[in-house]
Amino acid sequence: xTTATAGETGRASSAAHVAHNYNPLPVIAEYAAGAWITxxxxxxxxxxxxxxxxxxxxxxxPRLVAAARAQLERMTLVSRAFxxxxxxEFAARLTALTGTExxxxxxxxxxxxxxxxxxxxKWAYEVKGVPDGRAEIIxxxxxxxxxxxxxxxxxxxxxARNGFGPYTPGFISVPYGDADxxxxxxxxxxxxVLLEPVQGEAGVIIPPPDYLPAVRRLCTERGVLFVADxxxxxxGRTGTTLAVxxxxxxxxxxVLGKALGGGIVPVSAVxxxxxxxxxxxxxxxxxxxxxNPLACAVGLAVVELxxxxxFQRRAARLGDVLAEQLNRLRGRGVNQLRTAGLWxxxxxxxxxxxxxxxxxxxxxxxxxxxxxxxxxxxxSPPLVIEEDELxxxxxxxxxxxxxxxxxxxxxx
Ligand SMILES: *Cc1c(COP(=O)(O)O)cnc(C)c1O
Numbered sequence: 001x002t003t004a005t006a007g008e009t010g011r012a013s014s015a016a017h018v019a020h021n022y023n024p025l026p027v028i029a030e031y032a033a034g035a036w037i038t039x040x041x042x043x044x045x046x047x048x049x050x051x052x053x054x055x056x057x058x059x060x061x062p063r064l065v066a067a068a069r070a071q072l073e074r075m076t077l078v079s080r081a082f083x084x085x086x087x088x089e090f091a092a093r094l095t096a097l098t099g100t101e102x103x104x105x106x107x108x109x110x111x112x113x114x115x116x117x118x119x120x121x122k123w124a125y126e127v128k129g130v131p132d133g134r135a136e137i138i139x140x141x142x143x144x145x146x147x148x149x150x151x152x153x154x155x156x157x158x159x160a161r162n163g164f165g166p167y168t169p170g171f172i173s174v175p176y177g178d179a180d181x182x183x184x185x186x187x188x189x190x191x192x193v194l195l196e197p198v199q200g201e202a203g204v205i206i207p208p209p210d211y212l213p214a215v216r217r218l219c220t221e222r223g224v225l226f227v228a229d230x231x232x233x234x235x236g237r238t239g240t241t242l243a244v245x246x247x248x249x250x251x252x253x254x255v256l257g258k259a260l261g262g263g264i265v266p267v268s269a270v271x272x273x274x275x276x277x278x279x280x281x282x283x284x285x286x287x288x289x290x291x292n293p294l295a296c297a298v299g300l301a302v303v304e305l306x307x308x309x310x311f312q313r314r315a316a317r318l319g320d321v322l323a324e325q326l327n328r329l330r331g332r333g334v335n336q337l338r339t340a341g342l343w344x345x346x347x348x349x350x351x352x353x354x355x356x357x358x359x360x361x362x363x364x365x366x367x368x369x370x371x372x373x374x375x376x377x378x379x380s381p382p383l384v385i386e387e388d389e390l391x392x393x394x395x396x397x398x399x400x401x402x403x404x405x406x407x408x409x410x411x412x
Contacts, residue, residue, distance in 0.1 A: 025363050032059035035385040037368060046393055048362075048369040050382045053200070053232045053343070054258035057305055058384035064262040064301050071297035079288060086296035093303045097241060098254060100271040104280065105291030105299075109231035109257030110146025112268035115285060116194070116227050116253050117150065119270065121170075122279040124191030128223055135191040138224075140176035144201030145194070145229055177207040179214035186218070192225040192253075193218075197243035200232035203376040204338045204345030212249045219252070225276065231257035231268070236306055236383055238341035239316030246340070252276055262302045267295045311383050315341040321387055322379070325394035333401030343380050346397075350375040352404045361400045367393050 013028060027045065031038040035058055037045045050056065057064060071086075078084050091103045104119075106112045120137060124130040137154075144160075145151045152160050153167025161167075174181040182193055193215055199205035219226040228251035233243035235256065240246055242254060253276060257268035270277070289295070305311060319341040326337050326344060336347035348358055355371025362369050372378050377397075381390070 025359060025368065027363055027368065034058040034060070035382045035389060043366070045363065045366050045368045046381070046385075046389055048367055048379045048381045048393055050380045051263060052258065052370075053237050053380040054261065055263040056236050056259035056311065056383050057262060057302070058382040059263065061262065061305070061384070063305065064264055064298060067297045067301035068262075068264050068294065071294050074293070076294040077289065077292045080286060080291060084293050084296075086293050086300060087291050090291075090296040090300045090303070093300060093307075094256075094269060095271055097303050097306060098256075098271045099250070100254065101274040102277040103269045103271045104277060104285070105295065106257075106268045106270070106287050107266040107289050107295070108146070109229075109255070109268050110148050110151055111287065111290075112231065112255045112257050112270050113145045113151060113194075113229060114148055116192075116229075116255050116270045118285055119253065119272075119277060119279060120192035120194075120225050120227060122284075123225060123276055124189070126279050127275075128191070130189045130191060134189045136170055136172055136187060136189045137191055138172050138174060138182055138185045138193045140195050140199070141173050142176050142199050142202040142205060143173075143194075143196060144199065145196075145231075176202075176205065177211050179211055179218060182215055183218050186222050186224060190222065190224045192227045194227045194229060196229045196233060197246075197249075198233045198238065198340050198343070200343075200378070200380075201372060203347070203372050204340060204343055204378055206338050206340050209247055212244060212247045216249045216251070225252040227251060227253045227255065229255045231255055232380075233340070233343075235259040235302070236311040236315050236341075237343050237380065239319055240312055240341075241306060243340065260299055260302055261295065262298045264298050265295050267299045267302075269299075315383050318342050318383070318385065318387060318390060321390055322394070325391055326397075329394070329398050329401060332398065333405060342383055342385075344378070345372075346377045346379070348375040348377060348401070352401065352408065358397070358400055358404075361403070362396060365396045365400070367396055 028040045029037045030040045035047050037047050094103050106115055121135045124135040139154045141156050150168040152164050154171035155161045172185050174185050216226055228244050230242050253272040255270055261267035323339040333349050333352050335349050338345040355375050355377045359369050359371050369377055
C-alpha cells in the first residue's frame with residue numbers, strides 16, 4: 001500500500017477514506033483569498049466555480065470573516081427553543097432585501113426546498129382546501145433542487161435519482177421553459193409550481209423571457225403558489241438580488257441558500273408573504289441548527305453586503321465582459337453559450353472534448369472550473385473577481401480549445 005495519508009504528507013487526496021460520491025479535479029486546496037485558491041504545492045488557481053455560487057463575495061471576505069469571528073466569541077448556538085438577539089434582525093433585513101414579509105431559517109439548500117414543499121402542501125390543505133394527501137407540485141424537467149430522498153425522486157438526472165427509490169409521490173414534471181405545459185398540468189389539487197428561474201446545474205439554462213411571467217399569471221389565476229428556487233441564482237449572481245427581478249416576477253415563496261452563508265457556514269431560508277409562511281405553527285417544522293446565532297451573524301453581514309446594490313451591479317457589468325469574451329469562442333470549440341450576469345453555461349463541441357477534459361486542462365493552466373452534463377462547463381466565479389482576471393481565464397479557455405482543435409487536425 002503506497003496510499004499516503006494526510007498525516008504522512010499533509011497533502012493526500014480525500015480518495016482513501018471519503019465515499020466516492022464526487023470525482024474532484026486533482027488539486028488539493030489549502031488556502032484561498034478573494035477569487036484565488038492555493039494548493040498544497042503552493043500553486044495558485046483562479047476560482048471560476050465559486051463553490052457553485054456559494055462563494056459570491058470571495059474567499060475570506062473581510063466583513064464576513066469579521067462578523068463570524070466576533071460572533072464565535074459571543075454565542076454560536078442556543079437552538080430555536082430560545083430566541084436570540086440576531087434572529088429577528090436577520091429576518092427583518094433579509095425580508096426587506098427580498099421584498100417579502102416573513103422567513104424561516106434552515107441550513108442547506110435542500111432543507112430549504114423541503115421546507116418550501118412542506119409549506120406549499122400545508123397551504124394547499126389548510127387554505128386552498130385540497131383533500132388531505134392529494135396535493136400536487138409541478139416541477140420542471142432538468143431541475144436540480146438538492147439531494148434528499150424526496151427531491152431526487154422528482155429529478156430526471158439518472159445519476160441523481162436511480163437506485164434511491166421508492167420515490168415520494170405528488171410531483172409532476174413538465175418541460176422547462178414551456179408555460180403551456182405548466183397550464184396543462186395544473187389540476188384542482190395543484191399546490192405549487194416549483195422552478196429554478198435559471199437552471200444552474202442543468203448548465204445555466206435560461207428560459208424564454210415570457211416564461212416566468214406567464215407561469216406567474218397562471219399561478220395567480222389558478223390559485224397555485226409560485227415557488228422560485230433561487231439557491232444558486234439568487235443573491236447577486238445574475239446582476240440583480242433575485243434572478244426573478246430580471247423578468248419582473250414576484251414569486252409567492254423564494255428559496256435561498258448557498259451565498260446566504262457567505263461561504264462560511266451553511267445558511268438557507270424560505271422567504272415569502274406572512275399569510276403563506278403563517279401556515280406553520282409551533283412543533284410543525286424545525287431544525288436544530290437553523291437560524292443559529294453564528295449563521296444569523298454571517299447571514300446579516302451577507303444581506304448588508306447586498307443592500308447597496310454594489311455586488312449586483314458588479315455582477316451585471318462583469319457579466320457583460322464575460323459574455324463578450326466568451327462570444328469570441330463561438331464556432332471555435334464552443335457550440336452554445338448562455339450567460340446570466342456573472343454566470344455562464346458553455347457547451348463545448350463534444351467531438352473536441354468532454355467538459356471534464358477541458359476542466360483538467362484548465363487546471364494545469366491555473367483555472368478551476370466545473371463541468372456539468374457531458375460537454376458543458378459552468379462558470380460562476382466570485383463576484384469580487386477582477387475584469388482582467390476574467391479576460392485572462394476566457395483567454396486560457398480559448399487556448400485549451402485551440403490546442404484540442406490542432407490535436408484533432410493531427411489525428412486526421
Ligand atoms: C445547490 C442547490 C440546491 C441544494 O443546495 P444544498 O445546500 O447543496 O443542499 C438546491 N437548489 C438549487 C437550485 C441549487 O443550485
